[in-house]
Amino acid sequence: MQLVVGRIGRAHGIRGEVTVEVRTDEPELRLGPGAVLATDPASAGPLTIATGRVHSGRLLLRFEGVTDRNAAEALRNTLLIAEIDPEELPEGEDEYYDHQLIDLDVVTEDGTEVGRITEVSHLPSQDLFIVERPDGSEVMIPFVEEIVTDIDLVEQKAVITPPPGLIDDRAEIASAREEEA
Secondary structure: OEEEEEEEEEEEOOOOEEEEEEOOOOHHHHOOOOOEEEEEOHHHOOEEEEEEEEEOOEEEEEEOOOOOHHHHHOOOOOEEEEEOOOOOOOOOOOOOOHHHHOOOEEEEOOOOEEEEEEEEEEOOOOEEEEEEOOOOOEEEEEOOOOOEEEEEOOOOEEEEOOOOOOOOOOOOOOOHHHHHO
16 A cells, blocks of 8 residues: 655755655654655656755655755655555554545444544644545544544444534534523
């Protein structure tokens, strides 16, 4: 199975280094020296990582055969793709790869069907499940422990405990004005 693990940014310096927008939670595993990565567009690769370092909070990589700024700049916006075993699991407990979560059925604790995960959106504050409802509409469910109580890869389902208003229109609205009356 192929996963996008990064996107090449602009050239850095004159010796062929490039900045990389990391798109994996395991950069040390996927983007280490010696790693061979497929590319999109395919004509740019495959690329073998020669060296890597962090500079001012950004990952800088140099690829074998890319020795000057012009060659590095020619790789700009190229996606880096790693081949992984579909059975491979993340190192941490309660961690999942996106491909493991896509197509899981989403149900409430009482078994009510909510829909199917079609996408996992990674935002700065938290991750979101984009869930397609049976009627074709979409709902966004924060991937946080308080709401997503269980991920069962064997049963292919995610169990949620949604707060009022998350998946229905029965939100509880509290108003200070109502208490005063």
